[in-house]
Amino acid sequence: MTLAAATNEHLASISNTLIYSSMAVYTLAFFAYIAEWLFGSRSKVGRTAAALTVDSAGSADSAAQKASGPAVTVKRAGGTAVLERPKVVVRSTSGARDVPDGPGAHGGDAQGDLYGRIAVSLTALAFVVELCGVVARAASVERAPWGNMYEFNITFSTVAVGVYLGLLALKKNVRWLGLFLITSVLLDLGLAVTVLYTASDQLVPALHSYWLYIHVSTAIFCGAVFYVGAVATVLYLFKDSYEHKLQTGGKPGGFATSVLERLPASASLDKFAYRVNAAVFPLWTFTIIAGAIWAGDAWGRYWNWDPKETWSFITWVAYAGYLHARATAGWKGRKAAYLAMLAFGCWLFNYYGVNIFVSGKHSYAGV
């Protein structure tokens, strides 16, 4: 009998320390985001309200006028010959509310903005620390850190924050996601270190396969991106009903106004959520196929209707339904958003529910 490689206890404890440290830094980031929102609430934004009031007060074609007004004007921006180009006038889909995006959590408040920047920096720091924790964990077990739910959780939150920071680095307008994301990252990590913790360990033979790297890494990545999409969808639902209320002459509460005014317009949130979900859907398809190929090697049949497989399939069909809904009259907007929530619910259940409540071929050591 050959000796199995002993796990490196030392590295494992370093990893644990790093994960706890990252939680501490995330907590600081969390407070900084809170501060950003608090300071931001001092400024009265009211852009949505203004746009919608003009809309409902003016005649029906005021939106069209607004849009077509400048279009007939010949405009050229820039002073130099190289940059000179005709200005493109963009018209939003008619029927949609012509609401500008909110300024973000800081609401234009300088101090709020400062805290927001601090929060992002802290998030980046926590991300690096957590990433090191994940890498140390991987090194301690000499394999990919995806052997059990604890490892899955820490990797998952790292990737979700990575996606967020990546979008920020690409200069996408996503800072508003920060507080919501970090809150759930803290929850995720809290769950990981308390309930799900498993001492670092080797893998059972069924997990010895390079498909582990392919299948599980893409699954984690998809989950993280779907999660970002789901947060945007929830915010869309809130913002949309807020806009709807304003449009129909309702008076939303002060807190709702303060928070929702600062978020992007519902149309932007919706579009963002769609993009995120649609962009990752082919990868999710690939994840399932990679899983099937692996199952073909490990269990003898590429599709077994094992609970995990079944729920991946359900999740996939639900997201396909969402993409269809976006292209189906009468299903766009809120209904499609509910479908997106449902689809993400399926993903969550597939991860937590199936691992915990249903036993199948996917159950390995330590949940």
Place this chain on the structure above:
Amino acid sequence: MSKTTTDKAPGPDTASASASASTEAEDQDLGAAGSQLSTAPRDEIASVPGLGVIGWARWFWRQLTSMRVALLLLLLLSLAAIPGSLIPQSGNDAMKVDAFRKVHTTLAPVYDKLGLFHVYSSVWFSAIYILLFVSLIGCIIPRTWQFVGQLRGRPPGAPGRLNRLPAHTTWRTDAAPEEVREAALALLKKRRFRAHVAGDAVAAEKGYLREVGNLVFHVSLIVLLVAFAWGQMYKSDGTKLMVEGDGFSNALPMYDDFKSGSMFQNDDLVPYSFDLKDFRATYEINGPNRGTARTFTARIRYSEGAYGKQKSTTIKVNEPLKIGDAKVYLVSHGYAPVITVRDGKGTVVFHDAVPLLPLDGNITSNGVVKVMDGYRNPEGHKEQLGFQAFFVPTFNPKAGTMLSQFPALVNPLLAVNAYHGDLGVDTGSQNVYQLDKTHMKAYKDAKGQLLKKLLRPGDTLKLPNGAGSITFEKDIKEWAGFEMVQEPGSAWALGGALAAIFGLACSLFIQRRRVWVRALPGPDGVTVVEMAGLGRSESAKVPEELGDLAAILYEQAPGAPDAEDDTPETHVVPEGAEK
């Protein structure tokens, strides 16, 4: 009217109208050009059918192939897949189903009626996906047809009022309208748009690969399903338990247990044979996961076909042996102690490795040794012997239990009870791992108790009254269980799946968009250039691209002074841009 979008009847709320205007007037402005950017079926609520059976049939068909119903069927499919993940399935784990039946005696018959123990082959599950796929086919055919039409035709001419489009720009230039159009045509063609001059404007379109991708995706779904169904019908699946040294050749009688699809025929079995040289397992030896398996390796020699050359290889948990459509998986393992049984005269009547079935993770095992013939009792009568064997690879006297404490052979121990009489082997099929004691008598020890003894390797248990002996030899073999699977069509399924991803990526990441460039002499004789862009969905990319195109075109048709003097930005003639 066909169910798909046609340019004759643009209507509000078409599936593709997200980018087009919604009011009647604006629709007329965009006309065909705005509503035809995808081949998605229109989703109007079909009016109540008028004409008899055919009318109804047509109505039904239109409903079935609408986006709305496709969406509902998709949701229904995911809903229908849920019970199968929560209720034990006979295809997956028949033992669990049996256990469930025993516990839920009232519920089980209901579940049986509803097919809930085999959801994925139940009537209602099949009904949903068959409807979905009929819908899919009914959707793909007209869409493909329509797309071919779009490819053979030309991008539609410019709508009346370009400034109604989602992205729009305009400027005045001294260049002649024809010059501008020519320059625009050249530019758009260079950018790989399909472009042509239609009347006073250039019409161009790009991103057809989106529609191709979408169609490829939906067609691949059909390929995938057909391949899956094919595999189910022609599959075969059997198991074989092999002790080290045993051989197997792929023919029906060799299997311990064999299942096949409805269309499978015996000569579909791929010819091959192999011998199990040895099996080796390694386990974690310390830490909290002591005893957890680390590696399983079966070394084999195999030959393809009836007379193929012998080759050596290994089979591991994730690495089956693949021969043509057949795969051989390593699925289980255990111990096979070598047992020798002698009669009263000392003649060997049985000598073999006896595979025992594991009961737990540490391979506490049990099984039966059956001596069928060759044995005569001390009175000289023919008799059969049966031994119940209980085996632990690692016995630890301190553990306070007979159960094995570790899966490897650290301190093996075998416990046997002995019986004689009639094994009942002739009466139909019999489980080799169970002893039918109806016609067997237990040997008793001197005190009249059931004869039993714990044997260490090399030990012998003497049967009373010179009835013979059983020896637990020092050589303990291992056995490996193999599953031989043939599932034709998996290559097609894989191909379909990969094509689906490719199609999906094209369909989701490529924007289909149109660009129009209109150049007309204005009232004062100066040429007015208007450019507009339309995407399938609202996207920042369309205005961006339009801006880039406009900038290039602007260089070739530079701006002329504005007619109205009140324009805030006065025109600056770009250096070197004059003609």
